[in-house]
Amino acid sequence: MAPYARYVPPKPTALAVAHTTSISQTSAPPQQKQVKVPKGPSRSDDNGRKKRKRAEIDNPPTTTDTNNSDDASVIPSKHSAVYSKFQKAAQRSEAARAAAPDENVDLADQPELHDLIPLPQPERAPTPDFVPSFSSLPQWLARPIVVSQSTTRPFSDLSLSKKTLAHLEQRGYTTAFAVQAALLPLLLPHPYLTHLPPNDICVSAPTGSGKTLAYVLPIVENLRTRLDTKLRAVIVVPTRELVAQACAVVSTCAQGSAIQIALAVGSQSVAAEQELLIKKGRVYDPERHHTLMEQARKRQCFELDSDLTDIEATMLDDVVRLPSGYVPTYNSAADLLICTPGRLVEHLAATAGFTLDHVEWLVVDEADRLLDQSFQEWVAKVTAALDVQRPLFTPNPEIAALRHSMPRRDRYVRKVILSATMTRDISKLSALKLRRPTMIVVKTETETTLDHEATVTVGAENFELPTTLSEFAVPVGDGSDKPLFLLELLRSKIFSSSISSSISGPKKIEADSSSTDSSDTDSSSSDDESSSDDNSDSSSDSSEDDASDSSDGSSSDSDSGSEVSSPSVTSKKITGLAPKTTGSSMVLIFTPSTEAAARLHHLITHIEPSYKATTLLLTKSSTNLSLNTSSPPRIIISTDRASRGLDLPLLTHVINYTIPRSLASYVHRVGRTARAGRSGEAWTLFAENEGRWFWNEIARATGISRSTKVERINLKLAAEQKEGGEVRSRYVDALEGMKEIVTSKNSKPRKGKGRKDGDVEMTG
Numbered sequence: 134m135a136p137y138a139r140y141v142p143p144k145p146t147a148l149a150v151a152h153t154t155s156i157s158q159t160s161a162p163p164q165q166k167q168v169k170v171p172k173g174p175s176r177s178d179d180n181g182r183k184k185r186k187r188a189e190i191d192n193p194p195t196t197t198d199t200n201n202s203d204d205a206s207v208i209p210s211k212h213s214a215v216y217s218k219f220q221k222a223a224q225r226s227e228a229a230r231a232a233a234p235d236e237n238v239d240l241a242d243q244p245e246l247h248d249l250i251p252l253p254q255p256e257r258a259p260t261p262d263f264v265p266s267f268s269s270l271p272q273w274l275a276r277p278i279v280v281s282q283s284t285t286r287p288f289s290d291l292s293l294s295k296k297t298l299a300h301l302e303q304r305g306y307t308t309a310f311a312v313q314a315a316l317l318p319l320l321l322p323h324p325y326l327t328h329l330p331p332n333d334i335c336v337s338a339p340t341g342s343g344k345t346l347a348y349v350l351p352i353v354e355n356l357r358t359r360l361d362t363k364l365r366a367v368i369v370v371p372t373r374e375l376v377a378q379a380c381a382v383v384s385t386c387a388q389g390s391a392i393q394i395a396l397a398v399g400s401q402s403v404a405a406e407q408e409l410l411i412k413k414g415r416v417y418d419p420e421r422h423h424t425l426m427e428q429a430r431k432r433q434c435f436e437l438d439s440d441l442t443d444i445e446a447t448m449l450d451d452v453v454r455l456p457s458g459y460v461p462t463y464n465s466a467a468d469l470l471i472c473t474p475g476r477l478v479e480h481l482a483a484t485a486g487f488t489l490d491h492v493e494w495l496v497v498d499e500a501d502r503l504l505d506q507s508f509q510e511w512v513a514k515v516t517a518a519l520d521v522q523r524p525l526f527t528p529n530p531e532i533a534a535l536r537h538s539m540p541r542r543d544r545y546v547r548k549v550i551l552s553a554t555m556t557r558d559i560s561k562l563s564a565l566k567l568r569r570p571t572m573i574v575v576k577t578e579t580e581t582t583l584d585h586e587a588t589v590t591v592g593a594e595n596f597e598l599p600t601t602l603s604e605f606a607v608p609v610g611d612g613s614d615k616p617l618f619l620l621e622l623l624r625s626k627i628f629s630s631s632i633s634s635s636i637s638g639p640k641k642i643e644a645d646s647s648s649t650d651s652s653d654t655d656s657s658s659s660d661d662e663s664s665s666d667d668n669s670d671s672s673s674d675s676s677e678d679d680a681s682d683s684s685d686g687s688s689s690d691s692d693s694g695s696e697v698s699s700p701s702v703t704s705k706k707i708t709g710l711a712p713k714t715t716g717s718s719m720v721l722i723f724t725p726s727t728e729a730a731a732r733l734h735h736l737i738t739h740i741e742p743s744y745k746a747t748t749l750l751l752t753k754s755s756t757n758l759s760l761n762t763s764s765p766p767r768i769i770i771s772t773d774r775a776s777r778g779l780d781l782p783l784l785t786h787v788i789n790y791t792i793p794r795s796l797a798s799y800v801h802r803v804g805r806t807a808r809a810g811r812s813g814e815a816w817t818l819f820a821e822n823e824g825r826w827f828w829n830e831i832a833r834a835t836g837i838s839r840s841t842k843v844e845r846i847n848l849k850l851a852a853e854q855k856e857g858g859e860v861r862s863r864y865v866d867a868l869e870g871m872k873e874i875v876t877s878k879n880s881k882p883r884k885g886k887g888r889k890d891g892d893v894e895m896t897g
């Protein structure tokens with residue numbers, strides 16, 4: 134600020150002295166300079182006064198002069214006391230001024246000058262937190278029904294049919310979990326209030342809390358008594374694995390009933406699915422036959438005015454094959470459809486006879502994910518199809534005309550929307566056109582019981598982690614040795630000890646911090662972590678940071694689909710809902726893409742050949758898990774595709790090889806373990822540049838409830854993993870081998886290079 138040098142006022146000492154001097158001169162001229170003059174003015178008097186004045190100007194008396202005792206002698210004795218008092222006061226004030234620092238100089242009379250630096254302001258009083266007396270959320274979202282996670286009820290108390298109870302008991306299910314205890318009374322038909330239209334339900338409950346059974350049981354109970362087959366229930370989930378899983382639960386509950394279940398996922402052709410979804414028939418209707426045949430003729434001769442829809446084309450294809458006078462009919466072959474959103478939309482558009490006209494139940498599981506993106510605007514298309522009024526059975530035209538003239542009762546479609554990370558975004562939820570909805574939130578700690586309205590306002594994002602989950606985080610330096618850290622983690626922390634205790638044992642699995650496993654446990658890590666790990670900001674997208682990525686910079690196709698054998702995960706779900714412990718750990722490792730998963734599979738099976746037999750790649754192209762075999766895989770490498778809903782009861786550990794992209798993604802990934810009250814561990818590997826983001830957004834995030842803090846574990850690489858060690862040389866060889874594979878694959882043109890594995894599929 135050199136051009137605006139600060140103004141410093143001069144010391145007023147000289148001024149004060151001069152002032153004092155002038156006073157002493159005027160009021161007490163020194164006696165020795167007094168000249169005796171005759172009374173009355175004269176010329177010589179004037180001359181003498183002028184000379185004296187000039188002499189005074191030329192030789193002004195100094196301060197010391199003022200103090201001089203000579204001066205006192207010239208003061209008349211009657212003023213001398215006053216004068217000496219004045220002198221003393223003057224001396225005192227002069228001494229005080231001289232001693233005082235510059236800032237204390239009284240500047241009241243001085244003009245205040247400032248440069249362009251803003252004046253210092255007093256510190257602001259803290260603004261108190263805004264507590265609104267209203268909520269922008271609608272009442273049902275702002276004040277949900279909060280259910281304690283510890284709430285349980287015997288299934289026998291929940292008005293289930295004897296058959297269903299028997300099936301549940303066969304599976305060892307006698308007690309309903311909290312979400313089931315809350316939902317069943319709301320969804321099962323009320324014994325008296327049958328005339329009331331049903332209301333829609335949104336559910337937010339932690340991963341592994343039993344949401345599937347909570348919606349499957351009421352639907353099965355409802356459909357069990359229906360005599361004719363009509364599509365009455367549709368369950369929408371994001372992936373084909375979840376379709377299979379939900380199907381397994383439905384099949385278990387619907388055993389012995391006539392309920393027809395259909396799947397629509399796209400692992401088979403649309404035509405094959407159409408055959409399973411629709412029963413084709415024929416009816417004698419010569420007039421309509423004639424019209425359709427005329428259209429078929431025009432189509433063949435290219436005389437049609439407009440393009441036919443797929444459904445119209447199907448009808449024309451079918452009518453030409455029927456005997457004269459007959460027209461085709463299409464009826465639903467399924468009571469309940471479990472599907473991905475894309476296939477559902479496809480059938481609505483292209484499958485003759487596929488309508489939602491009779492649907493009474495719509496379930497959207499993993500709703501936040503399915504509502505996140507438009508996915509061919511499936512919500513709008515499905516809600517539009519549900520809005521269509523159910524066609525009335527019209528035995529003859531007169532009655533039909535009469536019925537049409539009468540006001541019609543609305544069709545009620547009960548919508549059940551669920552997720553472990555349920556959105557509170559009203560704009561997304563409103564697309565579902567919910568009717569008088571109720572929000573149910575299953576939480577760990579709450580005073581609110583099932584029957585009471587919650588008084589707590591649930592925040593915009595408030596996720597719950599299972600109370601049986603333990604979380605750990607491992608720093609991996611700059612990430613270049615990440616595969617080695619992963620192997621060290623598997624060796625020293627996961628496969629070193631039997632996990633059998635963790636499956637049914639105490640909630641918290643203590644981190645083994647003994648020196649033999651080459652690790653340091655820093656239990657206070659979650660408080661002091663950032664000091665060592667936030668050297669730089671990291672983005673949430675950590676997808677490309679694994680060593681294998683850096684080694685080749687490109688993708689490699691997964692060829693491990695062949696390693697995967699049936700039976701599928703479905704069958705496990707049917708038979709192994711509450712498995713006995715095997716005494717061994719099973720790990721699910723999350724990578725960001727199919728290619729990254731394949732690279733990691735290549736690396737760890739080459740570095741540690743003993744893992745080859747027990748490591749499985751689970752990607753879109755290889756979705757079956759050979760879990761029913763006598764030796765299930767111990768390591769599963771997958772993508773975020775496996776993060777939603779997948780229920781692997783034997784899974785004891787989750788490893789985030791790359792940190793997830795969001796808190797919700799973290800919740801779903803780690804929620805693959807610690808399910809249904811079992812213990813589980815979640816480990817996250819983070820590089821230096823990811824530490825800050827991980828600790829701030831995930832480990833210490835405010836929008837999440839966890840029973841224990843995330844613990845930092847510092848792993849040390851073993852000697853053989855360091856430079857010159859045997860494991861490291863195998864690592865280097867594996868990287869080299871991978872480079873060759875990638876180079877050779879890159880030379881061939883490939884489809885879908887670099888594609889990320891979507892965790893939602895449109896068509897299965």
Ligand SMILES: Nc1ncnc2c1ncn2[C@@H]1O[C@H](COP(=O)(O)OP(=O)(O)OP(=O)(O)O)[C@@H](O)[C@H]1O
Pocket residue numbers: 305306307308309310313338339340341342343344345346552553710711777778779780782804808809
């Ligand atoms: N009442 C019960 N008694 C014992 N086990 C149960 C009960 N209900 C559900 N389970 C088991 O709990 C596990 C988790 O259930 P489910 O898959 O429905 O969880 P979820 O809440 O849908 O989890 P996510 O949000 O991850 O999809 C399953 O293995 C299921 O068999």
